[in-house]
Amino acid sequence: MSPTPSHPSRQQEFWSGVRQELPLQLGVAPFGLVFGVLGLAAGLTPLQTILMSSIVFGGASQVVLVQLWGSVPGPVVGASVSMINLRHALYSASVAPYLRALPLRWRLPLAYLLTDEAYAVTINRLRNETPGPFQHYHLLGTGTLLWVCWQITTITGVVFGATIPPEWSLEFAIPLTFIAVVVPILKRRADFIACGTAAVISVIGQPLPWNSWIILAGMGGIMAGWLSLRIMAGRGDA
Amino acid sequence: MIWWVMIFCGVVTFFTRFVMFSDMAPKKLPDWSEDVLSFVPVAVLTAIIVPSVLIGADNAVEITDNARLPAAILAVLVAWLTRSVLATIGSGLAALWCLNWLIF
Numbered sequence A: 001m002s003p004t005p006s007h008p009s010r011q012q013e014f015w016s017g018v019r020q021e022l023p024l025q026l027g028v029a030p031f032g033l034v035f036g037v038l039g040l041a042a043g044l045t046p047l048q049t050i051l052m053s054s055i056v057f058g059g060a061s062q063v064v065l066v067q068l069w070g071s072v073p074g075p076v077v078g079a080s081v082s083m084i085n086l087r088h089a090l091y092s093a094s095v096a097p098y099l100r101a102l103p104l105r106w107r108l109p110l111a112y113l114l115t116d117e118a119y120a121v122t123i124n125r126l127r128n129e130t131p132g133p134f135q136h137y138h139l140l141g142t143g144t145l146l147w148v149c150w151q152i153t154t155i156t157g158v159v160f161g162a163t164i165p166p167e168w169s170l171e172f173a174i175p176l177t178f179i180a181v182v183v184p185i186l187k188r189r190a191d192f193i194a195c196g197t198a199a200v201i202s203v204i205g206q207p208l209p210w211n212s213w214i215i216l217a218g219m220g221g222i223m224a225g226w227l228s229l230r231i232m233a234g235r236g237d238a
Numbered sequence B: 001m002i003w004w005v006m007i008f009c010g011v012v013t014f015f016t017r018f019v020m021f022s023d024m025a026p027k028k029l030p031d032w033s034e035d036v037l038s039f040v041p042v043a044v045l046t047a048i049i050v051p052s053v054l055i056g057a058d059n060a061v062e063i064t065d066n067a068r069l070p071a072a073i074l075a076v077l078v079a080w081l082t083r084s085v086l087a088t089i090g091s092g093l094a095a096l097w098c099l100n101w102l103i104f
Helices: A010-041 A046-055 A059-068 A074-085 A087-099 A104-112 A116-128 A136-163 A170-185 A189-204 A213-235 B002-021 B032-037 B040-054 B068-082 B085-102
Strands: none
Touching: A010 A046, A010 A059, A010 A116, A010 A136, A010 A170, A010 B085, A046 A059, A046 A136, A046 B002, A059 A074, A059 A170, A059 B002, A074 A087, A074 A213, A074 B002, A087 A104, A087 A116, A087 A136, A087 A213, A087 B002, A087 B032, A087 B040, A104 A136, A104 B002, A116 A136, A116 A170, A116 B040, A170 B040, A170 B068, A170 B085, A189 A213, A189 B040, A213 B032, A213 B040, B040 B068, B068 B085
16 A cells, blocks of 8 residues: 555644544533542552553443442443443444554554544544555554643542632533534435433433343444335435 | 442453453444444433433433533534534533522
8 A cells, every 4th residue: 555645644634533533521520630539539549540541441331430439349330331432342343444454553442442422433433534554653643632631620620620610511512512523424315223222221211230231222223223214225315 | 349330341342342342342344333323322322411411319300300402502502603513512511500609
């Protein structure tokens, strides 16, 4: 693979990832602050709270981990967090065709950086823009910015958390971030069916153990979308 | 104990993200997989959005007396019209604060 002048360079891919990821930090930053506060409130030490953001590096699952910590046995906490993060296997499958040929020294860090917000931005570049020999630098850019922002805001939350009023409802920034990502990619009729199905299952599945509703709703939405795509293709009105 | 739970969760989360990048994953996915995977962002992110808007502190669905719901609907409209991440998050948070301050 020799790059032709028409391909974006390593730097161009990396910085376009950073640039496209930047607006999402308006949602990620408040969430990092909230996590810092919740970690201390759950009885974790500042060091444990801060290191969790790089050891686990998964916003929603970290919040669940600290909320469950102390009220249920450790193995149940582990099962619950694993279930929540199972959706990343779907991201992994979705990105893999573009990255699988890379050497291990690339695949390991890129897998570590494959969070919701980095995936959401980079999958658009991988699917909708011209393939380039350095397209993996795009995920490095989105993932690195997100990682840095998440660490800084976790630390800030730990240090200044006590002064953040809960009525600011900063945790609401995360669903808003995902709304900003999902709404523009709803294009096919099957996308709306996938969205509606996932929404319904995620609500009625709430009583299920270990937060398994999240992976069930994701899988259910994917299946409903795919089935409706096939049915409509069969009828010729996709 | 918390350290062990944390490290366990970190290792599981990492391997969940790595699983399809690994050399053990099938080299070539079936043709239909591209269609299936095209629904991943919409389905999974919706499954995160909806409960965080509708489910309240006591794990019950909150339709009335829930400022998050109108704020989220406004954010969806703004996202639809502007396609701007900043405008979507900004308007949703502003709406939530105004509603909490005025009504709820």
